[in-house]
Amino acid sequence: MGYKVVVCGATGNVGREMLNIxxxxxxxxxxxxxxxxxxxxxxxxxxxxxxxKTKDLETFDFTGWDIAFFAVGSDATKKFAxxxxxxxxxxxxxxxLYRYDPDVPxxxxxxxPEAVDGYAKKNIIAxxxxxTAQMVVALKPLHDRARIKRVxxxxxxxxxxxxxxxxxxxxxxxxxxxxxxxxxxPSKFTKPIAFNVIPHIDSFMEDGSTREEWKMxxxxxxxxxxxxxxxxxxxxxxxxxxxxxxxxxxxxxxxxEDEARDILRAAPGxxxxxxxxxxGYVTPVECVGDFATFISRIRQDSTIDNGLNLWCVSDxxxxxxxxxxxxxxxTLVERVLKKR
Ligand code: 2RA
Numbered sequence: 001m002g003y004k005v006v007v008c009g010a011t012g013n014v015g016r017e018m019l020n021i022x023x024x025x026x027x028x029x030x031x032x033x034x035x036x037x038x039x040x041x042x043x044x045x046x047x048x049x050x051x052x053k054t055k056d057l058e059t060f061d062f063t064g065w066d067i068a069f070f071a072v073g074s075d076a077t078k079k080f081a082x083x084x085x086x087x088x089x090x091x092x093x094x095x096x097l098y099r100y101d102p103d104v105p106x107x108x109x110x111x112x113p114e115a116v117d118g119y120a121k122k123n124i125i126a127x128x129x130x131x132t133a134q135m136v137v138a139l140k141p142l143h144d145r146a147r148i149k150r151v152x153x154x155x156x157x158x159x160x161x162x163x164x165x166x167x168x169x170x171x172x173x174x175x176x177x178x179x180x181x182x183x184x185x186p187s188k189f190t191k192p193i194a195f196n197v198i199p200h201i202d203s204f205m206e207d208g209s210t211r212e213e214w215k216m217x218x219x220x221x222x223x224x225x226x227x228x229x230x231x232x233x234x235x236x237x238x239x240x241x242x243x244x245x246x247x248x249x250x251x252x253x254x255x256x257e258d259e260a261r262d263i264l265r266a267a268p269g270x271x272x273x274x275x276x277x278x279x280g281y282v283t284p285v286e287c288v289g290d291f292a293t294f295i296s297r298i299r300q301d302s303t304i305d306n307g308l309n310l311w312c313v314s315d316x317x318x319x320x321x322x323x324x325x326x327x328x329x330x331t332l333v334e335r336v337l338k339k340r
Contacts, residue, residue: 002030003337004064005329006089008057008080009071010034011043013164014094017322018069023048025326028333035060037076062087066337069325070094085123090332092125092325099126099219106222108133109327110269111140115223116331125328130320131155131212131234132219135245137293137319138312140224141267142260146306147252150229153216156237156244157201158284161316162188170194170238189236198236210234242284243316251306260308261298269319274298282313293319 005022009015015034022029034045036054044051057076062068062084070077070084070093077095085091098104105115106126119125128136139148159166165188172184173194191198201212212234220230237244265272271292273282281296293314301307314320 002028003066003333004031004033005029006033006035006060006062006065006068006084007071008035008068008076008084009037009094010045010052010054011036011040012071013160013167013317014071014321015069016045017317018071018325019045019047021318021322021326025330027326027329033060033065037072062089065089067092067329067332069329071321071325081124082122088123090119090123090125092127092328092332094127094321094325096129096215097126098122098124099128099215100222101126106219107328107331108136108223108324109331110267111136112223113331113335116328116335119332119336125332127321127325127328128219128223129212129215130161130243130316131157131232131245132216132223133320133324134243134293134312134314134316135216135247136220136223137267137269137314138247138264138295138310139220139228139249141263141270142249142251142255142308143224143228145253145259145263146255148225148228148249149252150250151220151231152248153230153232154246155201155212155216155232155234156197156239156246156284157212157234158239158241158243158316159189159193159236160241161201161243161320162236166193167240170240174238193236193238195238197238199233201234201236239284241288241315241317242313243320244284245312247310247312248301249308249310250301250304251308254306255308257298257300257308260310264295264298269293270295272296272298281311284313287313287315289318290315291318291323 035057103121105118213232216232217230282294297311
């Protein structure tokens with residue numbers, strides 16, 4: 001038996017990737033509707049070997065549809081997600097709007113699949129921010145073994161996290177460096193992104209941190225364990241796709257680096273590439289199009305009692321967004337819809 005599935009925001013980076021992944025993983029789709037805002041209406045999108053025409057999100061009737069993936073901004077989500085949910089269509093939302101709502105589960109299926117069971121309060125399930133998703137996949141198996149006290153993370157986030165305009169800005173500015181007749185001022189980003197790094201993602205908060213950094217703190221607590229302390233510095237780098245993170249972890253119990261490597265090797269969703277030789281680690285370019293979260297550079301931090309360092313890389317459009325959303329749908333089918 002299959003399901004009637006809607007993808008809202010089907011022409012964006014994440015929406016298109018959702019369609020690719022639904023097809024790649026052969027999600028049981030009986031009928032597919034692809035929706036877009038008025039601006040992108042009429043654009044064709046691919047779903048497997050089919051080409052689908054986008055319909056208008058404003059006028060779409062969600063009655064009788066089973067699952068709606070939302071990959072639109074918070075404003076459109078605010079307006080249309082409750083309409084879909086009330087019509088009986090379970091919403092899997094990629095925006096930050098519902099992530100911190102106690103009545104909405106925030107799910108990374110490798111970490112807290114059981115949280116999906118709480119979907120019914122609002123008929124909405126939230127997808128975490130990209131930088132959190134890959135980090136918690138790495139943290140959870142280590143936390144189960146040695147209890148994490150504190151995490152210090154620095155991110156190296158690709159421009160695709162800021163959408164297609166972010167990718168275009170890196171492309172245009174890079175070309176402009178070699179071609180003095182073309183010119184591209186910062187617009188999506190606050191400073192030039194080509195051949196530069198920018199320690200600022202999302203808006204500033206009162207305490208001097210950014211919302212992107214705050215999200216890593218709040219979401220890790222909600223998904224893994226509220227006792228874990230997280231401090232983050234989020235940085236935009238001139239990479240098209242693939243977020244990287246340098247993660248320092250302090251545990252309650254001692255955890256040897258070899259045991260940590262074995263635990264991570266056995267954990268779902270993780271591929272360990274950790275050879276301690278030239279090139280024996282994964283970089284963002286190599287993770288593009290992959291489902292896995294890659295872990296490299298696992299090593300003891302000898303400056304504290306029970307510390308480890310590691311390097312974590314994943315395709316932010318996949319594990320950080322579209323793949324995780326599809327995995328949530330798969331979990332919903334397994335735990336709830338199939339049993340009806
Ligand atoms: C970014 N976290 O990389 C965002 C995307 N969700 O900008």
